[in-house]
Amino acid sequence: xxxxxxxxxxxxxxxxxxVLFIMLAFGLLTFRDGAVDFRALIxxxxxxxxxxxxxxxxxxxFRNFDRLxxxxxxxxxxxGIIMQYxxxxxxxxxxxxxxxxxxxxxFIVQWAIRYHDKLRRWIAPLxxxxxxxxxxxxxxxxxxxxxxNWISFGGxxxxxxxxxxxxxxxxxxxVFDRATTIRTMLPALLFxxxxxxxxxxxxxLGAAMLFAxxxxxxxxxxxxxxxxxxxxxxxxxxxxxxxxxxxxxxxxRVQVWRNPWALYEGSGYQIAQGLMAMASxxxxxxxxxxxxxxxxxxxHTDYIFAVICEEFGVLTGICLIALYIVxxxxxxxxxxxxxxxxxxxxxxxxxxxxxxxxxxxxGGVIKLIPLTGITLPFVSYGGSSIVSCTVMFGILxxxxxxxxxxxxxxxxxxxx
Amino acid sequence: MNQDVYMIIADLMxxxxxxxxxxxxxxxxxxxxxxxxxxxxxxxxRRSVQVGYITIIKPNSLSGERYRLYREAxxxxxxxxxxxxxxxxxxxxxxxxxxxxxxxxxxxxxxSRCTVSVNGEPIGRGDGKLADGYTVExxxxxxxxxxxxxxxxxxxxxxxxxEYTDEYDDDNWEESANCFDDDETEAKDPFDDDxxxx
Numbered sequence: 001x002x003x004x005x006x007x008x009x010x011x012x013x014x015x016x017x018x019v020l021f022i023m024l025a026f027g028l029l030t031f032r033d034g035a036v037d038f039r040a041l042i043x044x045x046x047x048x049x050x051x052x053x054x055x056x057x058x059x060x061x062f063r064n065f066d067r068l069x070x071x072x073x074x075x076x077x078x079x080g081i082i083m084q085y086x087x088x089x090x091x092x093x094x095x096x097x098x099x100x101x102x103x104x105x106x107f108i109v110q111w112a113i114r115y116h117d118k119l120r121r122w123i124a125p126l127x128x129x130x131x132x133x134x135x136x137x138x139x140x141x142x143x144x145x146x147x148x149n150w151i152s153f154g155g156x157x158x159x160x161x162x163x164x165x166x167x168x169x170x171x172x173x174x175v176f177d178r179a180t181t182i183r184t185m186l187p188a189l190l191f192x193x194x195x196x197x198x199x200x201x202x203x204x205l206g207a208a209m210l211f212a213x214x215x216x217x218x219x220x221x222x223x224x225x226x227x228x229x230x231x232x233x234x235x236x237x238x239x240x241x242x243x244x245x246x247x248x249x250x251x252x253r254v255q256v257w258r259n260p261w262a263l264y265e266g267s268g269y270q271i272a273q274g275l276m277a278m279a280s281x282x283x284x285x286x287x288x289x290x291x292x293x294x295x296x297x298x299x300h301t302d303y304i305f306a307v308i309c310e311e312f313g314v315l316t317g318i319c320l321i322a323l324y325i326v327x328x329x330x331x332x333x334x335x336x337x338x339x340x341x342x343x344x345x346x347x348x349x350x351x352x353x354x355x356x357x358x359x360x361x362x363g364g365v366i367k368l369i370p371l372t373g374i375t376l377p378f379v380s381y382g383g384s385s386i387v388s389c390t391v392m393f394g395i396l397x398x399x400x401x402x403x404x405x406x407x408x409x410x411x412x413x414x415x416x
Numbered sequence: 417m418n419q420d421v422y423m424i425i426a427d428l429m430x431x432x433x434x435x436x437x438x439x440x441x442x443x444x445x446x447x448x449x450x451x452x453x454x455x456x457x458x459x460x461x462r463r464s465v466q467v468g469y470i471t472i473i474k475p476n477s478l479s480g481e482r483y484r485l486y487r488e489a490x491x492x493x494x495x496x497x498x499x500x501x502x503x504x505x506x507x508x509x510x511x512x513x514x515x516x517x518x519x520x521x522x523x524x525x526x527x528s529r530c531t532v533s534v535n536g537e538p539i540g541r542g543d544g545k546l547a548d549g550y551t552v553e554x555x556x557x558x559x560x561x562x563x564x565x566x567x568x569x570x571x572x573x574x575x576x577x578x579e580y581t582d583e584y585d586d587d588n589w590e591e592s593a594n595c596f597d598d599d600e601t602e603a604k605d606p607f608d609d610d611x612x613x614x
Contacts, residue, residue, distance in 0.1 A: 002454075003450050003451055003454040006447070006450070007447050007450075007451060010443060010447055011447075014440050014443055014444070017436060017439070017440055018440065020436065021433065021436045021437070021440075024429065024432065024433070024436075025433065028422075028425065028426060028429055031422055031425075032422060034418075034419060034422075068444055068447055068448060068451075071440065071444060072444060075437065075440055079437075180541055284430045284431060284434060285430045285434075286430075287423065287426035287427045287429065287430045288426050288429065288430070288433070289422070289426055290423060290426050290427075311430075312430065312433055312434065312437075313430060313434060315434055315438070316433065316434050316437055319434070319437045319438055319441050320437075322441050322445075323441060323444075326441065326444045326445060326448060329448050329452075330448065333448070333451065333452065333455070
């Protein structure tokens with residue numbers, strides 16, 4: 001059996017195993033409160049059906065999609081929804097509905113990516129709309145968790161920065177694809193800088209850091225200019241240092257990070273509780289439903305990693321980090337096999353964006369870096385987050401399906 | 417269910433959950449690694465198809481030397497290049513010669529710092545098309561390209577059976593892609609001596 005066929009068969013088995021994982025967890029949650037909770041079984045069944053149905057549809061519609069990447073994402077989503085249900089069953093059902101919307105968007109994007117040449121003309125208007133949205137947040141944004149990054153429109157709230165992420169990736173790829181000098185790259189770099197500054201102004205530091213780092217990584221990977229990358233890193237560090245002295249909330253975050261125990265009664269409470277939760281979980285965790293995660297503020301969004309470590313154990317937490325590493329590997333394989341340079345950079349951008357986001361928030365939760373409030377991709381509760389993540393997943397799968405499974409990008413540059 | 421019974425089951429299930437996640441993760445790593453290695457073998461097979469050879473014209477110290485030309489060949493000062501040119505003015509990785517759509521092209525690795533010309537015309541940042549008899553000049557080195565027809569890579573070549581993926585070894589591979597005059601590579605040459613004289 002050749003490698004391709006072996007991967008196909010193994011991926012089918014792994015999806016089945018993910019479904020087993022979901023059903024066991026929801027089966028356990030069914031009996032959590034003494035009485036039988038049939039809603040848990042229905043929720044588990046719906047999630048399993050959605051994941052298997054989406055997998056089947058992808059097999060039918062896109063022969064060469066990346067099955068292993070699908071398994072990674074399915075497992076992350078499964079862990080996320082299980083934890084949501086364990087924390088707030090109503091939120092889990094809402095999240096499941098958003099996931100359904102996300103998968104529909106994912107299929108549309110996956111199909112649309114084959115017309116990327118025609119769709120590229122929409123990148124410039126998209127860029128203006130995105131910058132406008134971020135600017136509008138300063139005036140009409142709703143504050144939530146310290147950052148003014150929500151827009152409420154007709155009873156629906158969403159986080160524009162989640163969608164600007166996609167624009168940033170497309171703009172970077174569109175410009176870096178053809179540009180050879182820094183002068184020609186300026187529009188993309190300026191757009192990234194404007195977005196980052198606007199996000200800092202809204203106190204959305206996590207997203208600002210994510211935008212800046214993604215731009216740097218994608219810039220270096222697509223141009224190979226070491227000097228300019230170092231200069232960019234320097235400018236980023238300078239900006240971070242400046243914001244430390246200019247903005248009180250940045251200074252406060254760093255203080256809390258350095259010693260959360262000193263501010264335990266105040267803003268250090270969250271980090272301290274998160275660390276205690278992870279420590280109390282030990283290697284194998286306390287058991288699903290047996291922890292007390294609700295003492296941690298933002299337990300179902302930013303701090304979901306601590307909750308997972310508490311109930312599933314630190315070893316499962318490490319596995320979760322390793323899953324994001326597999327995501328990087330799969331993303332890079334897709335990027336290297338992409339049929340042209342534009343799609344290579346788009347695939348790289350999506351991979352970098354998702355994995356950096358996960359490392360920034362996990363780093364914050366385990367007190368490796370100052371905590372910045374962003375969601376854990378595919379796992380945390382949040383409609384905008386899950387939709388934007390599944391769209392990026394759809395872009396990656398669309399690119400994987402375009403490279404017919406055997407086209408390795410030729411040496412040198414591509415034809416335009 | 418009694419709360420105590422639930423606690424016992426949940427306590428036991430945590431090991432099951434960890435084992436499932438760890439197993440899936442392990443399989444993902446192993447399969448990704450296999451795929452990566454199979455891809456590397458495909459690339460090597462693709463590269464290893466000889467499409468002709470080049471003859472050095474300048475500098476005088478290398479004049480007359482012949483190097484095999486593969487579907488993908490790197491040119492540079494580094495010994496790990498397919499066409500290693502021990503000339504000071506040449507970069508470690510100077511240029512790449514590659515096949516696209518049945519034609520051969522050359523592209524400079526550092527177009528801003530060195531010029532590559534094909535038949536006297538600088539290629540700049542683009543790709544310079546090569547054909548039999550064309551001359552390439554770059555930083556004090558010039559060589560003539562001799563290209564022959566090569567068979568297209570078949571579907572079978574791409575679907576490499578798993579057992580093949582262990583056959584190749586990175587360290588030994590580079591050595592086989594070198595100059596004609598190298599005694600070590602001469603023994604591995606699939607073509608006889610008359611091939612390039614024909």
